[in-house]
Amino acid sequence: MQDAVLHPPQAAPAHYEHFRLAPLTGALGAEIVGVSLANLSDAAFREIERAIADHLVLAFRDQSLEPVDQITFARRFGIVEPWPYARPMDGYPELTELVSEAGDINNFGGSWHTDSSTFAKPPAYTLLYCVTAPPVGGDTSFANQYLAWSTLPDDVRAALDGLRLEHSTARGFGDHSRSRGSTAVTSTPVSVPPGHEDLVSIHPVARTHPVTGHKALYVNSGFSSNFEGRTESESRPLMNALAAHGSIPEFTCRIRWQPGTLVIWDNRCTLHYAHNDYRGHPRIMRRAVVAGERPV
Numbered sequence: 632m633q634d635a636v637l638h639p640p641q642a643a644p645a646h647y648e649h650f651r652l653a654p655l656t657g658a659l660g661a662e663i664v665g666v667s668l669a670n671l672s673d674a675a676f677r678e679i680e681r682a683i684a685d686h687l688v689l690a691f692r693d694q695s696l697e698p699v700d701q702i703t704f705a706r707r708f709g710i711v712e713p714w715p716y717a718r719p720m721d722g723y724p725e726l727t728e729l730v731s732e733a734g735d736i737n738n739f740g741g742s743w744h745t746d747s748s749t750f751a752k753p754p755a756y757t758l759l760y761c762v763t764a765p766p767v768g769g770d771t772s773f774a775n776q777y778l779a780w781s782t783l784p785d786d787v788r789a790a791l792d793g794l795r796l797e798h799s800t801a802r803g804f805g806d807h808s809r810s811r812g813s814t815a816v817t818s819t820p821v822s823v824p825p826g827h828e829d830l831v832s833i834h835p836v837a838r839t840h841p842v843t844g845h846k847a848l849y850v851n852s853g854f855s856s857n858f859e860g861r862t863e864s865e866s867r868p869l870m871n872a873l874a875a876h877g878s879i880p881e882f883t884c885r886i887r888w889q890p891g892t893l894v895i896w897d898n899r900c901t902l903h904y905a906h907n908d909y910r911g912h913p914r915i916m917r918r919a920v921v922a923g924e925r926p927v
C-alpha cells in the first residue's frame with residue numbers, strides 16, 4: 632500500500648444539529664456524544680442515518696440502554712432478526728449476549744469478517760452494546776471496504792468485476808474463531824440449527840451499496856470459501872490476498888469499549904475484528920442485527 636488514502640467524509644464531516652460527531656480515522660468511524668438513544672427524536676434519527684452512510688461505523692458514548700431500548704433503536708433501521716446460531720437473551724429473542732468469561736481462551740468474532748455472509752440476505756447492520764468491558768483490551772477494529780475496492784489496481788478490479796464467491800458455514804459458525812469439531816472454549820453459547828450445517832450462499836466479490844451506490848469489496852477470511860466454479864485450493868491464493876488487502880491498517884479504525892457504549896456498523900461495506908487480548912477478565916455485550924438485502 633503506497634498511495635495516500637482517505638474516505639472523504641472523515642476529513643469533512645457534515646454538520647449535525649442533534650449531536651456532536653468526531654471522526655476516528657481517515658478511513659472510517661465516528662464517535663458521537665450529546666444524544667440519548669433511549670429518547671431519540673425522528674429528526675435526530677434522520678441525522679444518524681446520514682452519519683452511518685458517511686462514516687460506516689458509529690460509536691455512541693455514555694448511553695444507558697435497557698434491552699428494550701436497544702431493540703427499539705435497532706428497529707428504526709429495519710427488521711430486527713433473531714440470530715439463529717446462539718440462544719437468545721432470556722425474554723428478548725432479538726438479542727444475543729456475547730459473553731467472554733475470565734477463563735475463556737477463544738473469543739467471539741476474533742477474525743476479520745462481515746456478519747453472516749453465509750446468509751442469502753446477510754444483515755445490513757449490527758448494533759453492539761457494551762455491558763461489561765475488561766479494564767484494557769477487547770477492542771473491536773473495523774475496515775472500510777469501499778477503500779479496499781477503490782484502491783485495487785484498475786486491471787484487478789476489471790478482472791474481479793462480475794466474479795462471485797461462495798460463503799460457507801464449513802469455514803466457521805457463529806464464533807468465527809473455531810471451525811467445526813473444535814473444542815476450543817468460548818462462553819457464548821453458539822450452536823448450529825438444522826439447515827445451517829452446510830449453508831452456502833453465493834455473492835458478488837464487489838457489491839454495490841443500496842444507499843450510497845458505491846462499490847465495496849465483499850471478501851472475508853471468516854466465511855468466504857471459494858470462487859464460483861473453482862475449488863477452494865484454486866481460490867485460496869487470490870481470496871487470501873484480497874482478504875489481506877481489505878484489512879490493511881490504513882483502512883481501519885479501532886473502538887475502545889466502555890460500559891454504555893453502543894456501536895452500530897454497516898456490514899455491507901465494512902469488516903470487523905474482535906480483539907482477544909483480555910484473558911482473565913470478563914467482557915459482556917448485547918448484539919442485535921438488522922435484516923439486509925441480497926448483495927448485488
Ligand code: SIN
Pocket residue numbers: 729739740741746757759770771903904905906916918
Ligand atoms: C461480532 O463479531 O459480531 C462481535 C464483535 C465484538 O464482540 O467485538
